[in-house]
Structures are given as C-alpha cells and as structure tokens.
Amino acid sequence: MKMKKAGAIIFVVVAALFLTCLDAGAAQIKQVGILDTMSFDGAALEYSFLTYSRCPASQHRASVRFSPEYKSYRGTKKVVSFTVDLFDAADSCDRPEKDIVVSAKINLYDKLKSELKNQIDKGYVIDPDYVLWLPAVRTSPMGKAADTSGATTAEPAPSAPQTVQTPDKKTPAQSKTVKVALKQYSTRWHCYLQKNDGARNDGFNGYGSTLEDARNDAASGCFRTNNPHCTAYSRHPDHTVCNVEFQDTGDVKLVDYDRDQIPKDINIERWECMLRKNDGARNDGFQGTGTTEEKARKDTISGCRSTNNPYCEQYAVDDAHTKCVAYASAQNSTPQVRWTCTLWKNDGARNDGFEGTGATENEAREDTIGGCLSTNNPYCKEYSRDPEHTKCTAEIVQQ
Secondary structure, three states, X not given: OOOOOOOOOEEEEOOOOOOOEEEEOOEEEEEOOOEOEEEEOOOEEEEXXXXXXXXXXXXXXXXXXXXXXXXXXXXXXXXXXXXXXXXXXXOOOOOOOEEEXXXXXXXXXXXXXXXXXXXXXXXXXXXXXXXXXXXXXXXXXXXXXXXXXXXXXOOOOOOOOOOOOOOOOOOOOOOOEEEEEEEEEEEXXXXXXXXXXXXXXXXXXXXXXOHHXXXXXXXXXXXXXXXXXXXXXXXXXXXXXXXXEEEEEEEEEEEEEEOOOOOOOEEEEEEEEEEOOOOOOOOOOEEEEEOOHHHHHHHOHHHHHOOOOOOHHHHHOOXXXXXXXXXXXXXXXXXOEEEEEEEOOOOOOOOOOEEEEEOOHHHHHHHOHHHHHOXXXXXXXXXXXXXXXXXXXXXXXXX
C-alpha cells in the first residue's frame, strides 16, 4: 500500500515516552527517547542519539514499532495516527560504560506499509489523512530546536496543525479510560528426564513449543547413553517432570482500562506522561514520570513553564494536552497451566474413564484416583501413575 492514498499524510515531530529498559536474555533493549539528529526523506529515517553503554556504537541494533491510535465513527473503527517508537539493542560487552553516539537508518516506508496491511487485516479502516508521529529532536538548553536542516522529504508534506488552543475555564476533562503497558511473555515447555539407572550420565533437559516436543527433546538426550527405554521414560511421571516456562519478551502491549477498574493483578511500576501545549511553538512536548498518574502529570509542568506559557498547570490535567501511560513492571498473576488426566482401568467394566485436573501433572493424576476407587478396583493408584492407563494433557488457561 502506498503511503499516500486518498489524502496527504501529515508528518509531525512529537516527543516519545521515557526510556524503557527491558532485559530480554543477553541483549539490553531500550526505547529511544529524544533524538539528537533526525532526517526523513519519506522512505528512510536516519537518526542519532546519545546513550550510555558498554558496547561500541557498531554493536548497537535498531528496530521500530508503530503504536496506532483508533477512533470510531458511525460504527467504523479507523486508524487515525501512528506513533513511531524506536528501539536500540546491544549485547553485553566487557568494557567500561561510557557515553556514545549511536547512528541508525531504518526503511520506515516499507515497515509502515507492512503495518498498514496488518491493521487492514485486523478489520480496521485507515484514515486517508492519518498522522505519523515521529520522535522528537533534542532541543538546546536555551530551548532552541536542534539543527534539522539536513532533513528532506520525498514529497511536500503539510505542516502539523498549528491551532492555538485557548484553555477552557471549566474543569479540564480526563477520559474514563487509561492506557496500561503490559509486559508480554513467551511460553515454552521444559521437561527434565532422569533414567534413575545408577549411571553417572543422567538428567536430560528437553525444550519445545509443545509438551510433546519437549518430551521428545528430553528423550533425545537420554538416547545418547544408549538406554533403550528413553521414549517410555519421557512419558512416565516417575522419570520425567514437565512444566511451562514463561519468559519476558521485552515487548509491551498497550491496553485500555477504565481508570477505576484496573485489574488488581496488574502491578503498576510507574506512570509516564507527555504534555503538549499545541500553541504552534517549536519548543513543545514535555515529559513527566512518577509513581502515580498525578505525580507524572505534575512532573510535566516544569518543562512547560520554561516556555512562559501561563496555562501549563491546566494543560497537565487535561487529556486534550497530556497523554499518560501506566507501565506494569509485572503481572502479579503469571499465566497458569491446567493439567487434565483421564484414567482407564481397561477391565471391561461399563463404569470406566475417570478425569482429574490440577496445576501439575502429579496433581491431575492423583485427582483421577477418587473416581476410580468408587468402583472398588484395588489398582487405582498404580493405574494413575501408569501411562498405559492414564493419559495427560495440559493447556495454558491465563495469559
């Protein structure tokens, strides 16, 4: 899809939220805040920024993500803008930390085309005059805009609306909903197999996207010892224990919640707000952070006051000027797994097949015993541990 369809795309420079540092394995991923230089020609976005790192600039890797803004109109949900979020990643390096300047170049045109297709595939309509919000360029201590004279555009792009907004004397409005940035998790199965045959070479880890894959992976390690029973061991609860592992992907998902109904299992670590005067001045966009939304909004005021605008306090509490996001450091309730096992006596009786559930495989197997015992079969406990009599599955029930 072309970047310009029925109307003109408006390119606007806006300050991104504060740096967010997430530990994703060995790499450190940081959201880039204000840039030192930026050039955009309608396709390639080139930029540089100052950061503190143990790695040289050549080992830093750039990536981009688009955050869409939706509005509903007569039953149609439209995408009216995209915020460009830039990220920087670097592996751990064994050298002293110091300030470095990282330069990067991203083909924003191709990535935006992919994002537009993604939104259309989800059923959204793209507003022909949608706005693309680019990261802000750092200003000097005196408030003058940094030099961006090298920036060019492939085709003339209309300037951002410069309407001067006069504050309403009434109480500023705040929306009923608030955006919460939730950490995203990936899942994988982990099985640990032990032969228990007295050999020194024992204990094999297996991993996979499914339970079956993880069992097979554990069995493959066991097979290297020439033990002929590895497959059977990988299915037997006396030899193999399997669990789901949840790993922080380093990504966040913005979810809208009612201000008064944020789920109790979400632990909010901080709030980040961005105040924009929208008065046509080049020096606009002031960040604030705090442990509560109120503190984060107040934190934006000092930057705004440096421009001598008399309405900063009112702007800070007005959603028309200040946007806030709550960042959840973690969810108090991590995704859960439910095991389901079914025990079959296979004795020819009509009353057969007893289901058990639990948070672990052992709990689910034990839960099958009660139903079996109601038939007065003396081998129910043995059957519950025997894979030939009891089959088990597992599913993630919360994520």
